[in-house]
Amino acid sequence: MNVNNKSNKKRRRRTPEEARASIMEVAAERLGRLGLDGLNISGVAKAAGMSHATVIHHFGSTGAMREALLQKMTRELLSDVMEALQHEQSADKVLERLFSTLSRDGHGKLLAWLALDSQLAGFDSTTSTGDLFKNIIDSIASESGSRTDAKHQVYLVAVAALGLGICGEVLAKLVGLSEKEAGQFPSWLAEHLQTL
Amino acid sequence: MNVNNKSNKKRRRRTPEEARASIMEVAAERLGRLGLDGLNISGVAKAAGMSHATVIHHFGSTGAMREALLQKMTRELLSDVMEALQHEQSADKVLERLFSTLSRDGHGKLLAWLALDSQLAGFDSTTSTGDLFKNIIDSIASESGSRTDAKHQVYLVAVAALGLGICGEVLAKLVGLSEKEAGQFPSWLAEHLQTL
């Protein structure tokens, strides 16, 4: 009569890479939906359809799993930005692309989490990142204006994209922006920056 | 010889208001330094020099304590903004004040937490807030430009202040802004907005 609870579902044996990948996928979704609280072993494991012991087996600990996810997302963010900028020439286009990339795909949220969570080893302002921004600024400064102005423009785009990525919807509602107007904001900003 | 652990420190009996106030104070400090993780009963109680049962006695539960703190901070943010704007006339000054107020005192962090934490009952876009922004936009639109432009300007200031409040230091370093240049950013932005 199958009174005991032994569930008789078959085990699925994944390759290590496959297992890690699906764990990362589920964890990313939960990070976006639930915030850092969503990144606990139990919850992630359950959502991924495996026991939490399995997750620990693959990552070693909760902290290591979090770190792995955030490193992966940081890599993706950087590569997104670099790829977006590689093929743009004019300064205003560069800023527009930078803005749209940073404000998309939860990149803003990611950076905010990195900045807000005291436990995480802060953003490594490693060589590649620094070089990236240096190149952007060089290209803008060479076109027109001072170097300080160029820095300020990039800074503005970065902080605005960040804020938009985090609180964009809420603030749009508060300010009274219609959906259409909100959609026009990136190009409005780009156009505006061009006229410096 | 006092072998036993009975600590013989006297109890301090605070008024309920006093107790709640010092708990809020400690909690705010911890929120700024440790993030939302710092807002647990045990930690707050220990930092405030009382047992966690006492904190529960005054607020009912951990969740209620968090909510109380965040409501208090939200009230303060709104009153800060309103007060800052009440005595400004020209549009660019209004935007400058809005920016500086939002980017100060961890207001950006607060908004980010509200937006990022899924458990919290989201920002209540209550009447007063909506009216506040409506007034700002009216005053800017009346001076010059279209209403949509005014909204976009306010939106830009808001998201930028937010981003600055969260990741300002990190991004400044990344972009290569010197401390002096970073300090000039608000006025640079105000001047820039003026030229629309």
Add this chain to the structure above:
DNA sequence: GTTATTATCAACATTATTGTAGATAATGAG
């Protein structure tokens, strides 16, 4: 002083989460 109130605490109970250990089964190699 006596009493009533209640802020405070220590100790316990409960729950959630993390991590560990040993058993089991899926898969590939031979």
Add this chain to the structure above:
DNA sequence: CTCATTATCTACAATAATGTTGATAATAAC
């Protein structure tokens, strides 16, 4: 098929956080 590897699971242990209870002491009112 047989064997070795190891991904996976269940069950347990350890820890931490939350909330409850009953006792205690500080303060105000009388």
